Amino acid sequence: xxxxxxxxxxxxxxxxxxxxxxxxxxxxxxxxxxxxxxxxxxxxxxxxxxxxxxxxxxxxxxxxxxxxxxxxxxxxxxxxxxxxxxxxxxxxxxxxxxxxxxxxxxxxxxxxxxxxxxxxxxxxxxxxxxxxxxxxxxxxxxxxxxxxxxxxxx
Numbered sequence: 001x002x003x004x005x006x007x008x009x010x011x012x013x014x015x016x017x018x019x020x021x022x023x024x025x026x027x028x029x030x031x032x033x034x035x036x037x038x039x040x041x042x043x044x045x046x047x048x049x050x051x052x053x054x055x056x057x058x059x060x061x062x063x064x065x066x067x068x069x070x071x072x073x074x075x076x077x078x079x080x081x082x083x084x085x086x087x088x089x090x091x092x093x094x095x096x097x098x099x100x101x102x103x104x105x106x107x108x109x110x111x112x113x114x115x116x117x118x119x120x121x122x123x124x125x126x127x128x129x130x131x132x133x134x135x136x137x138x139x140x141x142x143x144x145x146x147x148x149x150x151x152x153x154x
Contacts, residue, residue, distance in 0.1 A: 012071060014064035015149075020057030022142045024050050025096070025135040032131040036124045044119070047131060048103045054138065055096040062089050072148075081148045088141040095134035102130050 028050035035043035065086065072078040106123045119127075 012064065012068050014061060014068040017057055017060040017064055018142060018145060021054045021061060021092070021096070021138050024054035024057060025131075025138045028054060029128075029132050029135045032128045036121075036128045039119065039121075039124065044103065044107055047127075048100065048107075051096055051100050051103065051131065051134070054134075055093065055100065058089065058093040058096055058138065062086075062093060065089065077151055078148050081144050085141060085144040085148060088137065088144055092134065092137040092141045095130075095137045099127075099130045099134045103127055 028047050031043050031046040031050055034040075035047055069078070069082055069086075072082075106119055106127050109119070109123065
């Protein structure tokens with residue numbers, strides 16, 4: 001039985017890598033909420049690390065999606081949603097990029113603004129909202145991909 005575990009290959013990586021941006025961006029929202037509430041450097045750092053990981057996963061998903069699209073041509077559900085799915089994936093990646101730049105900028109501004117390592121509440125709130133919006137775009141992209149895979153619920 002165990003020898004069979006190494007006997008298969010994964011022909012398309014898209015269904016595997018798409019889970020990373022979803023999981024990491026949701027976790028980043030939780031870290032951003034903790035940063036918002038506690039203003040501790042470790043939560044800012046964790047939010048940034050998770051957003052960078054989500055962006056790497058989104059880029060991998062975008063790149064592997066091309067092969068998946070080619071293999072799935074002619075399927076009604078795929079043909080119906082593929083352009084929207086690709087567009088939303090690109091927008092989600094841009095939102096992740098934006099959130100990373102905002103996180104870095106706010107941290108830099110926070111260090112310049114105060115003598116301690118904290119960032120003002122209004123800036124942390126803006127960062128939280130941007131991280132949340134990026135996660136929502138990632139989730140919406142995943143939902144559209146799920147519709148393409150499993151169909152529209154009745």
